[in-house]
Amino acid sequence: MDFNTLLKDSKLLSESFPEMGSVYPEDPLAFFKDWFKHAYENNVLEPAVMTLSTVDDNAHADSRIVALKAVDETGFIFETPNARQKVIQIRNNKNVALNFYWKSLGRQIRIRGHACQLLDFSHVAGNLDASERDLTVYRVVPNVIEFYQTLNEGGNSRVKYKLVKQEWAHEVL
Numbered sequence: 001m002d003f004n005t006l007l008k009d010s011k012l013l014s015e016s017f018p019e020m021g022s023v024y025p026e027d028p029l030a031f032f033k034d035w036f037k038h039a040y041e042n043n044v045l046e047p048a049v050m051t052l053s054t055v056d057d058n059a060h061a062d063s064r065i066v067a068l069k070a071v072d073e074t075g076f077i078f079e080t081p082n083a084r085q086k087v088i089q090i091r092n093n094k095n096v097a098l099n100f101y102w103k104s105l106g107r108q109i110r111i112r113g114h115a116c117q118l119l120d121f122s123h124v125a126g127n128l129d130a131s132e133r134d135l136t137v138y139r140v141v142p143n144v145i146e147f148y149q150t151l152n153e154g155g156n157s158r159v160k161y162k163l164v165k166q167e168w169a170h171e172v173l
Helices: 004-009 028-041 085-092 122-127
Strands: 049-055 061-067 076-081 097-100 108-119 135-148 156-164 165-171
Touching: 028 085, 028 108, 028 156, 049 076, 049 085, 061 076, 061 085, 076 085
Parallel strands: none
Antiparallel strands: 049 061, 049 097, 076 135, 097 108, 108 135, 135 156, 156 165
């Protein structure tokens, strides 16, 4: 079979999905926690797995899978061994993107922001291996968070939060 035919005939999402709702919290981190809890309670495999995208020295995007280790009042926390390419890329360009995709729920969360090394992670140390191993801990401080929900009738519903003058504003897309 021709590869493009194989792509054309591949199945798309066909599960029954949760509703997006029409009331959105002021704080997108609270919204994220609600969706994460729903994914966890509905046995989504590896709900903490996220794609981290960075930029290399030639301005080329670079993505890989990492695990979310904690969320605090200002962002999303992950850790990585020191000798990794992502550490160098973040040092040179702090702009990053995160993406969570929970297929069985038809949900995706896209996050853009900047990564900063977290030197004092005592408030989330119980979630990290960095206390016992030589790892670098980062917090991604978001400035855009978009929630994407596949609809049962087809299409999608999206809500995008943007940080404007230190306040979150949202719009339905």
